Amino acid sequence: MSWAIVDVANFYVSAERLFDPSLRGVPVIVLSNNDGCAVARSEEAKALHVRMGEPVFKIRDRIKRHGIQLRSSNYELYADLNRRFNAVIADHSDLVEIYSIDESFFRLPALANGLGDVGTAHRVREDIARSVGLPTRIGLGPTRTLSKVANALAKATEKVWGGVVDLHDLELRRRLFEHWPVGEVWGIGSALEARLRPLGVKTTADLAALPPAVARDIGTVVLERLVRELGGIECDDFKVAPEPLKATAVTRQFGEPVTALPELREAMARRAARAAEKIRAQGLAASRLIAFAHGSRYKPNPPSASRSARLSPPTNDPRVIVGIAGKMMETMFQPGGVYTKCGVLLEDLSPEGQGQADLFATADPKAPGLLAAMDGLNARYGRNTVILAAQGCGGRSFDTKRSQKSPAWTTRIGEIPVAR
DNA sequence: TCTGGGGTCCTAGGACCC
């Protein structure tokens, strides 16, 4: 098998630059939700040592001194561009797996010599650059893991090898792995890296040389599979049809800290309603609900609590979910606590109507029609056109901050760019 | 004094990814 993975360079920044030429050639940072941290950096920003995940308030002086441009994250735009570049990939491949918002695995026609695949990979890059306008890198290899490592190497060697690296060749792997730090390998995080270091496993070559049983001993079966995949043995397959969601979460930091119970209830209701809406859109119902609320972890003694409950029968009815989450918020609330975040998790998701009926609960016969009407109106006239009273009206100070958001250039008729 | 064996299910927590 021949695996390929394409990733978009500094995706969020590249997306922002597409419709705003003033951002080109200057340092740009795209911020996390609530405008808190840097989650994407242009090459110019990286050169100024802005780190991934760095809080914005800590780099205010650099932002000012170097004129670093800030943008809030604009997921509507990124999701649309994701759709577009995947359509281009599909022109070249019969099998595409969307792995994340900025990465997709795909299969290339396996030619006898690897050169054909490299040529195709270059054409995919060129097509995406021409028809979508996004810069990409591509890694090729006989397994998923090897293509991921190749992709990382393509990033590091872009100027030399033009953004495509093929790791089908054993000799090339041997040479490159000796210089590639083990912590850079997909699946090796800081904890595993720290466990591997004292054992003398510092490079990818060291890791690939571990006997699988030893790897399992150091980590789990996950590390064992990783080692096998580095050796060219496939342990993982394409996931073309997206697996049904197993759990979903809606958790948000507050724009401003909250101390009053009525506001906390309202904030919780907004998150719970959104979570219920998400699973309805997938035709799923939840069997377990978890709600939590806490204060800043950078403060001493922040309030922190969570509650969980089984939902029987499984449900996606916002009236039920918002009701329970609201009661949970009441039992968690500590007077005097300064809260900065709350959220709802829905777990044990199953297809709607498939769960075991509850012997003691009678289903509301009107619910399906009511919820379909509500979702229909919100789809047609915009999110939150119809809401539950518990969610409260209008924008509130505790909603997420997004002060620098760019327009939805490609998906809203009122926000398309104007040319003069 | 001596105190089985083999399962399943659930939960919490850790680790990883983007």
Added chain:
DNA sequence: TCTGGGGTCCTAGGACCC
């Protein structure tokens, strides 16, 4: 003053069953 959000997978340990 200000520090993101949303997923998956695995394991250990407890509760429970026969």
